[in-house]
Amino acid sequence: MSALPSALPAFDLVQPRDIAGAIAARGGDGAARFIAGGTDLLPNLRRGVGEPRRLIDLSGIEELGGIVLSPSGARIGAGVTLAALASSREISTRYRALGQAAAAIAAPGHRTNATVGGNLCLDTRCVYYNQSQWWRNANQFCLKHKGEICHVAPQGARCHAAFSGDLAPALIALGAEAEIASAAGRRRIPLAEMYVEDGRAHLALADGDLLVAAHLPPDPPASAYEKVRVRGAIDFPLAGVAVAMRVAKRSVTELRVALTGTNSRPFLLAGADALIGRPLDEAGLNALDKLVQKQVQPMRTTIHSAQYRRLAAAALARRLASAVYAEVAR
Numbered sequence: 001m002s003a004l005p006s007a008l009p010a011f012d013l014v015q016p017r018d019i020a021g022a023i024a025a026r027g028g029d030g031a032a033r034f035i036a037g038g039t040d041l042l043p044n045l046r047r048g049v050g051e052p053r054r055l056i057d058l059s060g061i062e063e064l065g066g067i068v069l070s071p072s073g074a075r076i077g078a079g080v081t082l083a084a085l086a087s088s089r090e091i092s093t094r095y096r097a098l099g100q101a102a103a104a105i106a107a108p109g110h111r112t113n114a115t116v117g118g119n120l121c122l123d124t125r126c127v128y129y130n131q132s133q134w135w136r137n138a139n140q141f142c143l144k145h146k147g148e149i150c151h152v153a154p155q156g157a158r159c160h161a162a163f164s165g166d167l168a169p170a171l172i173a174l175g176a177e178a179e180i181a182s183a184a185g186r187r188r189i190p191l192a193e194m195y196v197e198d199g200r201a202h203l204a205l206a207d208g209d210l211l212v213a214a215h216l217p218p219d220p221p222a223s224a225y226e227k228v229r230v231r232g233a234i235d236f237p238l239a240g241v242a243v244a245m246r247v248a249k250r251s252v253t254e255l256r257v258a259l260t261g262t263n264s265r266p267f268l269l270a271g272a273d274a275l276i277g278r279p280l281d282e283a284g285l286n287a288l289d290k291l292v293q294k295q296v297q298p299m300r301t302t303i304h305s306a307q308y309r310r311l312a313a314a315a316l317a318r319r320l321a322s323a324v325y326a327e328v329a330r
């Protein structure tokens, strides 16, 4: 092992032209990986996190492309780039939270290559994991990769690395479904069910499962997305919140709040139904604040304290819900 590995490990590159070819190339083999834009996978491989024998490049598969809006909703292919998503006027108009989330990911250069599928299948992150190999080696690695203990919670047996993708909460708040292809055929599941609260294995996907597209329902509620990050121009969310809301006669009739950056999965806030059937006043915002603080589980996986991320998530939810309400209750 070299002290400062920066070169990629050796691998075969397969470039299938269709989904069946990609799944066949993967063959349920844990040592093969799909690669889309490569903006997350390649830095990780350079840091020695994983040594896949085979990379399956998804960029030549036409079926993974395209944003299609129709009376039955929207289909966003997993291969759509974040730049295309962020610049789609139809998406920003109908599914505003999604456009805002896409525009807030990394920097323009990343968004040109990075894809929706790669963002939704992003690895979880932690200050003890997203480091060079020699740094992690000096720490005897950790439970998520090659090591025996978790440095964040040494007494426990699980990894608390945080899911920090921005698109998932926006899509979850808007009621998206994930279309997944495997050797057994296609299936559609609510996107929230694609994630598990486990920093080591946060995707409920088998080795050969390929994310094909995200589907959004028609007639979406008003929505918005916001995140807090260290560097405003280019950074993962320390906490990110999406709100989707309908209001009739100043009364909230639908409210979905989804979060990222605080747990090992993006998740839909439970209990928001209690705020339905009344105006979103100070008491309602206090109740929302409490729900968020209770359900987020930030750990010491970033340079900021867990308590800061807890309070930031609650403050974001409060601010965003209040702003969307003010807009639609006018």
Ligand SMILES: Cc1cc2nc3c(=O)[nH]c(=O)nc-3n(C[C@H](O)[C@H](O)[C@H](O)COP(=O)(O)OP(=O)(O)OC[C@H]3O[C@@H](n4cnc5c(N)ncnc54)[C@H](O)[C@@H]3O)c2cc1C
Residues within 6 Å of the ligand: 033, 034, 035, 036, 037, 038, 039, 040, 041, 042, 043, 058, 078, 079, 082, 104, 105, 106, 107, 110, 113, 114, 115, 116, 117, 118, 119, 120, 121, 122, 123, 164, 165, 166, 167, 209, 210, 211, 212, 234, 235, 236, 237
């Ligand atoms: C400096 C920097 C800043 C960043 N900031 C942000 C940020 O603010 N917010 C954010 O969310 N991300 C951020 N990222 C991470 C990354 O750029 C984005 O999440 C991007 O969308 C990943 O997409 P990709 O196509 O490049 O994924 P890849 O790197 O190609 O793949 C990522 C993972 O997804 C899997 N995968 C890809 N496509 C599929 C598919 N169709 N089906 C199944 N599995 C698949 C791959 O096997 C891999 O495990 C940042 C990265 C960098 C380097």
Ligand code: SF4
Residues within 6 Å of the ligand: 125, 126, 127, 128, 129, 142, 143, 144, 145, 149, 150, 151, 152, 153, 158, 159, 160, 161, 199, 301
């Ligand atoms: S939470 Fe623990 S096991 Fe997971 S990456 Fe961080 S140190 Fe490693």
